[in-house]
Amino acid sequence: MIETFPAFSGMRVLDLGGTPHAWHLAPVIPESVTTVNLQEFESDNPRVKAVAGDACDLPRSILDDKFDLVFSNSLLEHVGGHVQRQRLADNVQRLADRHWIQTPYRYFPIEPHWVFPGFQWLPYEVRIRISMGWNRGHVKTFTRAEAEDVVNEVELIGISQMRVYFPSSTIWYERFYGMVKSLVAIRTVN
Known part of the structure; x- marks a missing residue:
C-alpha cells in the first residue's frame, strides 16, 4: 500500500x-x-x-x-x-x-472466515451446522444462536x-x- x-x-x-x-x-x-x-x-x-x-x-x-x-x-x-x-x-x-x-x-474456493472449502455457496442450514462443528478458522461458534448470528452477518x-x-x-x-x-x-x- x-x-x-x-x-x-x-x-x-x-x-x-x-x-x-x-x-x-x-x-x-x-x-x-x-x-x-x-x-x-x-x-x-x-x-x-x-x-x-x-x-x-x-x-x-x-x-x-x-x-x-x-x-x-x-x-x-x-x-x-x-x-x-x-x-x-x-x-x-x-x-x-x-x-x-x-x-x-x-468466488475464491476457500471461505476465509471459516477456512472451509465452498462454505459460502452451501445452503443456510448446512452452513449453520458446519459452523457449530468446524471451529478451525477465524470463526468459533458453539451454539446454534452463535452460528446463526455469524452466518447471517458474513456476506x-x-x-x-x-x-x-x-x-x-x-x-x-x-x-x-x-x-x-x-x-x-x-x-x-x-
Missing part, C-alpha cells in the same frame, strides 16, 4: 473497522490514524485515535472531518447487506479523495458488486496461486 500512496507517512488516515493494535504493528504509521470500530479500544500511541462507532452510520465528529485516505480491511462483507454496504461506500468516498478498501472475494461479494459500490475506483485483484482471493477498491487521485 505504501507504494500506491507515496505520501502515506504524512497522511491523515481513517481506518473503518480497524483497531489501534493493528496500527501499532504496522511498519509505517501515518501522521495520524483514526480507527472506527463497533468495539471500544484504547490506544497507547498519540498518533492513533480509537473511536467507537458504526462505519455505516458514522459519528458526527468523523463526518465533519476530512481525511487524506480511508482504509478498510475485510469490513465490507460484515456490514449487513446491500443498503449498508452502499452507505459504507458513500462514507468512504465522501471523507477522502483516496481510499484502499479490501474485501474477500466471493462475501463479487467483482460486479465491488464496481457498483466504488465506480470511480480501480479494482485490484489480490491473488493466491493465480486465483483471485480478495478485491481491493483503490482510488489514488488528489
Whole structure:
C-alpha cells in the first residue's frame, strides 16, 4: 500500500473497522490514524485515535472531518447487506479523495472466515451446522444462536458488486496461486 500512496507517512488516515493494535504493528504509521470500530479500544500511541462507532452510520465528529485516505480491511462483507454496504461506500468516498478498501472475494474456493472449502455457496442450514462443528478458522461458534448470528452477518461479494459500490475506483485483484482471493477498491487521485 505504501507504494500506491507515496505520501502515506504524512497522511491523515481513517481506518473503518480497524483497531489501534493493528496500527501499532504496522511498519509505517501515518501522521495520524483514526480507527472506527463497533468495539471500544484504547490506544497507547498519540498518533492513533480509537473511536467507537458504526462505519455505516458514522459519528458526527468523523463526518465533519476530512481525511487524506480511508482504509478498510475485510469490513465490507460484515456490514449487513446491500443498503449498508452502499452507505459504507458513500462514507468512504465522501471523507477522502483516496481510499484502499479490501474485501474477500466471493468466488475464491476457500471461505476465509471459516477456512472451509465452498462454505459460502452451501445452503443456510448446512452452513449453520458446519459452523457449530468446524471451529478451525477465524470463526468459533458453539451454539446454534452463535452460528446463526455469524452466518447471517458474513456476506462475501463479487467483482460486479465491488464496481457498483466504488465506480470511480480501480479494482485490484489480490491473488493466491493465480486465483483471485480478495478485491481491493483503490482510488489514488488528489
